[in-house]
Amino acid sequence: MSTTNYRVNEAIRVPEVRLIGPNGENLGVVPIEKALRIAREAELDLVEVAPNATPPVCRVMDFGKFLYEKTKKEREARKAQTKIExxxxxxxxxxxxxxxxxxxxxxxxxxxxxxxxxxxxxxxxxxxxxxxxxxxxxxxxxxxxxxxxxxxxxxxxxxxxxxxxxxxxxxxxxxxxxxxxxxxxxxxxxxxxxxxx
The missing domain is CATH 3.30.110.10 (Translation initiation factor 3 (IF-3), C-terminal domain)
Structure with a gap:
């Protein structure tokens, strides 16, 4: 899998990020290079989940699976809405x-x-x-x-x-x-x- 980072320009300015591991564990504040290396070793993506936090929060995850689950939850929420005909x-x-x-x-x-x-x-x-x-x-x-x-x-x-x-x-x-x-x-x-x- 490829390593993905949405805010490459800002990542250069921000030398450290708070990293959440692939199993949801908090790995603490680490340099951006180490976060990218951990994501590469796990063969997953590095995704920035909270850009406004100080330091920004990144998570090691499968980005495609994340998008799939998000759309699945949205679909289920739409089904749960009551439509009165x-x-x-x-x-x-x-x-x-x-x-x-x-x-x-x-x-x-x-x-x-x-x-x-x-x-x-x-x-x-x-x-x-x-x-x-x-x-x-x-x-x-x-x-x-x-x-x-x-x-x-x-x-x-x-x-x-x-x-x-x-x-x-x-x-x-x-x-x-x-x-x-x-x-x-x-x-x-x-x-x-x-x-x-």
Missing amino acids: VKEIRLRPKTNEHHRGFKTRDARRWLQEGMKVRVTIRFRGREITYPEIALEDLKEIAAELADVSVIEQMPTLEGKSMTMVLAPAKGGKKKVAPATAESSPDPQIETRDAANA
């Missing part, structure tokens, strides 16, 4: 019970897998003049899924669609969700009350 089901005010059952079943499965679900009812033409129909549909869906979800965002009218977001229920929230969905005839009033409290 938001799925969507789209309905219309005229969607019949049979088709709504399919959509609700999909939503239930996604909620059990830990995903959020956005329920959107899109209006066409004059359907927008009857938003209470869509609101009633959204209440029924929320009540149907109350055992596995909580309402994260109450139904809101945005342009030509009404949207509600359901999140997976955790712990004690499962029992609160059914009362929330059924207690108020208008879920939007509940949002305003929570904001004023």
Whole structure:
């Protein structure tokens, strides 16, 4: 293996470094030439790990293996991060019970897998003049899924669609969700009350 030193110019100015051996043992402060010789004898690389320390800290190690393990740890850290995916089901005010059952079943499965679900009812033409129909549909869906979800965002009218977001229920929230969905005839009033409290 070749001997690697990132800061060759500074190493010339710094005659001594604190050396960490290949097995992690502290070899103390040694001249840079001796550190390079120890790395060559071990057939490993001399890598500066703490350039701002006084004296700088160098370690005798396999640099390729070090980079591999570093990227492996970064990959595992990325896998450990929780990514919450938001799925969507789209309905219309005229969607019949049979088709709504399919959509609700999909939503239930996604909620059990830990995903959020956005329920959107899109209006066409004059359907927008009857938003209470869509609101009633959204209440029924929320009540149907109350055992596995909580309402994260109450139904809101945005342009030509009404949207509600359901999140997976955790712990004690499962029992609160059914009362929330059924207690108020208008879920939007509940949002305003929570904001004023």
